[in-house]
Amino acid sequence: MDTLETRELRYFLAVAEELNFGRAAERLGMAQPPLSRAIQQLERRLGVPLLARDRRGVALTEAGEVLRHEGRVAVDAATAAARRTRRAAAGNDGSRTRLVLAVKAGDSHDLLRRLLGAYAAEPDAAEVEILPSGTCEQGKMLRDGRADVALMHTPFNSLAGFDSEELVTEGQIAVLPARHPLAARSHLTLAEVRDLPDLPLARWARDGVHPPGPGPAITDQTQLAQLIALGRTVAVYPDSARAWLWTEHAAVPLTDAPPVVTHIAWPAHSRSLALAALVRTATRL
Amino acid sequence: MDTLETRELRYFLAVAEELNFGRAAERLGMAQPPLSRAIQQLERRLGVPLLARDRRGVALTEAGEVLRHEGRVAVDAATAAARRTRRAAAGNDGSRTRLVLAVKAGDSHDLLRRLLGAYAAEPDAAEVEILPSGTCEQGKMLRDGRADVALMHTPFNSLAGFDSEELVTEGQIAVLPARHPLAARSHLTLAEVRDLPDLPLARWARDGVHPPGPGPAITDQTQLAQLIALGRTVAVYPDSARAWLWTEHAAVPLTDAPPVVTHIAWPAHSRSLALAALVRTATRL
DNA sequence: CCCTGTGATACCCCACAGGTATCGCGCCGT
DNA sequence: ACGGCGCGATACCTGTGGGGTATCACAGGG
Numbered sequence: 001m002d003t004l005e006t007r008e009l010r011y012f013l014a015v016a017e018e019l020n021f022g023r024a025a026e027r028l029g030m031a032q033p034p035l036s037r038a039i040q041q042l043e044r045r046l047g048v049p050l051l052a053r054d055r056r057g058v059a060l061t062e063a064g065e066v067l068r069h070e071g072r073v074a075v076d077a078a079t080a081a082a083r084r085t086r087r088a089a090a091g092n093d094g095s096r097t098r099l100v101l102a103v104k105a106g107d108s109h110d111l112l113r114r115l116l117g118a119y120a121a122e123p124d125a126a127e128v129e130i131l132p133s134g135t136c137e138q139g140k141m142l143r144d145g146r147a148d149v150a151l152m153h154t155p156f157n158s159l160a161g162f163d164s165e166e167l168v169t170e171g172q173i174a175v176l177p178a179r180h181p182l183a184a185r186s187h188l189t190l191a192e193v194r195d196l197p198d199l200p201l202a203r204w205a206r207d208g209v210h211p212p213g214p215g216p217a218i219t220d221q222t223q224l225a226q227l228i229a230l231g232r233t234v235a236v237y238p239d240s241a242r243a244w245l246w247t248e249h250a251a252v253p254l255t256d257a258p259p260v261v262t263h264i265a266w267p268a269h270s271r272s273l274a275l276a277a278l279v280r281t282a283t284r285l
Numbered sequence: 286m287d288t289l290e291t292r293e294l295r296y297f298l299a300v301a302e303e304l305n306f307g308r309a310a311e312r313l314g315m316a317q318p319p320l321s322r323a324i325q326q327l328e329r330r331l332g333v334p335l336l337a338r339d340r341r342g343v344a345l346t347e348a349g350e351v352l353r354h355e356g357r358v359a360v361d362a363a364t365a366a367a368r369r370t371r372r373a374a375a376g377n378d379g380s381r382t383r384l385v386l387a388v389k390a391g392d393s394h395d396l397l398r399r400l401l402g403a404y405a406a407e408p409d410a411a412e413v414e415i416l417p418s419g420t421c422e423q424g425k426m427l428r429d430g431r432a433d434v435a436l437m438h439t440p441f442n443s444l445a446g447f448d449s450e451e452l453v454t455e456g457q458i459a460v461l462p463a464r465h466p467l468a469a470r471s472h473l474t475l476a477e478v479r480d481l482p483d484l485p486l487a488r489w490a491r492d493g494v495h496p497p498g499p500g501p502a503i504t505d506q507t508q509l510a511q512l513i514a515l516g517r518t519v520a521v522y523p524d525s526a527r528a529w530l531w532t533e534h535a536a537v538p539l540t541d542a543p544p545v546v547t548h549i550a551w552p553a554h555s556r557s558l559a560l561a562a563l564v565r566t567a568t569r570l
Numbered sequence: 571c572c573c574t575g576t577g578a579t580a581c582c583c584c585a586c587a588g589g590t591a592t593c594g595c596g597c598c599g600t
Numbered sequence: 601a602c603g604g605c606g607c608g609a610t611a612c613c614t615g616t617g618g619g620g621t622a623t624c625a626c627a628g629g630g
Contacts, residue, residue, distance in 0.1 A: 003364040006290050007587090021608060034588045036608060046367060048374035053608070063374035070366035070430075073554060077362040079288040081355035082331060089333035089348035145355075160448055161553030268446030269358060292618095306577060319619050321577060326617095338577065 080145025102147035126274035164265035172257035183250035365430025382411035387432035411559035449550035457542035468535035
C-alpha cells in the first residue's frame with residue numbers, strides 16, 4: 001500500500017530521465033506497452049499523476065519531480081544493500097576485509113599516497129581498493145554501494161547525507177600553457193583567466209553531452225592537459241594538481257578563487273571497523 | 286540481478302528482527318512456507334547465506350547483519366519516496382504546502398512555540414503540522430518520509446545522514462520529588478542522582494520491552510512525571526523540561542551532565558523552499 | 571515416549587509481469 | 601489534402617512465480 005517496489009521505481013526513473021516511453025523501455029530491456037501499464041499502475045497506486053502526457057512526449061508533474069529524486073535515493077539504497085551484503089560475505093570468506101575508496105582521478109594525489117602508506121602500516125589494515133571515479137561522481141558511488149569511502153572536494157562535491165572529516169585546505173591555481181604571457185605572473189585573479197579570448201574554457205561532457213560555448217569539448221583530464229600544453233585552453237585546479245602538470249604547463253596561484261577543502265566522507269550509518277580505522281589514519285596525517 | 290526488490294527486503298527484515306519465520310510471517314500477514322522460500326531465494330540471488338538456521342531458531346550471519354542495516358535504509362527510502370510524492374501532489378492541489386515537523390513530545394516546548402510563531406509571520410509560510418514522536422524516533426520519521434524536518438537533541442539523537450543547524454545549547458537538570466531531601470540543593474552531580482536507593486531510575490520501554498532493573502517500568506512521559514511526583518523515581522532532563530514540571534516536582538541543575546544541543550534537522554537531499562524558509566527562521570531566533 | 575515448536579518440502583492455483591499486435595492521434599513532409 | 605511517422609494507450613495472450621494448504625523432519629522437554 002505505501003511502500004513502492006524498486007522495480008516500479010526503476011521503471012519510473014527510466015521514463016523520468018528519458019521522457020520517452022519507447023527509449024525508456026529499450027533501456028530497461030523490455031517492450032514499451034508493459035512499461036506504459038506499469039507506470040499507469042504506479043500512478044493509480046499512489047493516487048497521483050506523475051507524468052503529463054502531451055501527445056508528443058512526456059513531462060514530469062511536480063509530484064513526478066519529487067519521485068524522481070526520492071526514487072533515485074531509494075533505488076541507490078537498494079542496490080547498495082545488495083552490493084554491501086555481497087561484499088560483507090566475500091570479505092568474510094577467509095580473505096581480508098576490503099575497502100573501496102572512491103577518488104577523482106588525479107586529484108589529491110599526494111594526500112592519497114600518504115594516506116595509503118600510513119594506513120597500510122596500521123596493524124590489521126584492510127585491503128584498500130582504489131575506485132577512480134568520474135567528475136564529481138564520488139557521492140553516487142557512496143550512495144549505491146560501489147564505494148565505502150571517498151575523498152571529496154568542497155565546493156565541488158556536496159557532503160550532504162554523508163559523515164565526513166576535513167583533511168586539508170588548499171588554494172587554487174590557474175594551469176596555463178608554459179609559453180603564454182600570463183604564465184610569467186606571480187599570481188592571477190579568476191577574472192583574469194576567465195574569458196581570455198585566446199584561451200576559452202574547456203567544456204566538460206555532462207551525461208555525455210557537451211554544454212555549448214566557444215571552448216574545446218573534452219571528456220577526460222588527459223585531453224584537457226594536452227589542450228593546455230598546446231596553448232588552446234586554460235584550467236583552474238586545486239593546488240595539488242601540480243602533481244600531474246606537464247613541463248609545458250605553468251601553474252599560477254589564483255588570489256580570489258575559493259579554497260578547496262578535501263574531506264574523507266562515508267555513508268552516515270556505516271559501522272565498519274576497517275573504515276573507522278582508515279578515517280582515523282586520515283585525520284592524523 | 287543486483288538490485289533487490291523492497292518486498293524481498295521487507296521479508297528479510299521481518300525475519301531478521303523476529304529471528305523466527307513463523308512470527309515474521311504473521312507480522313507480514315502471510316503464511317510461513319512462502320516466506321521461507323522467499324528468503325532462500327534471496328540468499329540464492331545474492332549468493333550469500335544470510336541466516337544461520339539452527340534447529341531451534343535463527344541467527345544472522347555477518348552478511349545478514351549488514352543487510353539488516355542496509356535493507357532498513359533502503360526500505361525506509363522507498364516508503365519515504367511514496368509518502369513524499371503523495372504529499373507533493375496533495376500540496377499542489379490548491380492548498381498550501383504543508384511541512385511535517387517531528388518533535389519529541391514535551392521537549393524544547395518554548396523554542397518550538399517561538400519557532401512556530403516566527404515562521405507563521407513569514408510571508409507565504411507553509412502550514413506546519415506537528416508530529417509528536419516517541420523517544421528518539423525523529424530520525425526514523427525523517428528517513429521514512431513521515432516527517433520533513435525535526436527538532437533533534439544531541440547527544441540523544443544522531444544527526445548522521447541529515448543536514449542540520451544548531452539552535453540552542455542547554456544544561457541538564459535533575460527532576461526530583463519536591464519533598465525529597467536533595468530537592469533543596471542548589472546543584473547536583475550525575476553521580477549523586479544515579480543509584481539513589483530510594484529513587485531508582487525508571488525503565489523506558491524499548492520496542493515494547495522494558496529492560497530489567499529495580500526502577501518502575503514506564504512507556505510515556507506522563508507516567509514518569511507522576512512517579513516523580515509520588516516520590517518513586519528521579520529523572521534527568523534538559524533544562525527546557527522545566528516547561529512541563531508539576532508543582533510537586535523540583536528541578537536541580539546538574540553540574541557535570543553533558544550539555545544538550547537542540548538542532549533542526551532535515552533529509553540531506555531536500556529541495557523544498559518551504560523547508561529552507563523554516564530552517565532560516567529557526568536559525569534567526 | 572509423545573507432544574510441541576521449529577524450518578523445509580511438496581503441491582496447487584491464479585494474479586500479474588511481460589510479450590505481440592494494433593489502435594488513436596498529432597505532426598510532419600510533399 | 602493526404603499518407604507516413606512517431607508517440608503512448610489498449611487488447612489480448614502466456615508463463616512465471618508468489619502465495620496458499622498440507623505435510624514432513626527433527627530437536628527439546630515434560
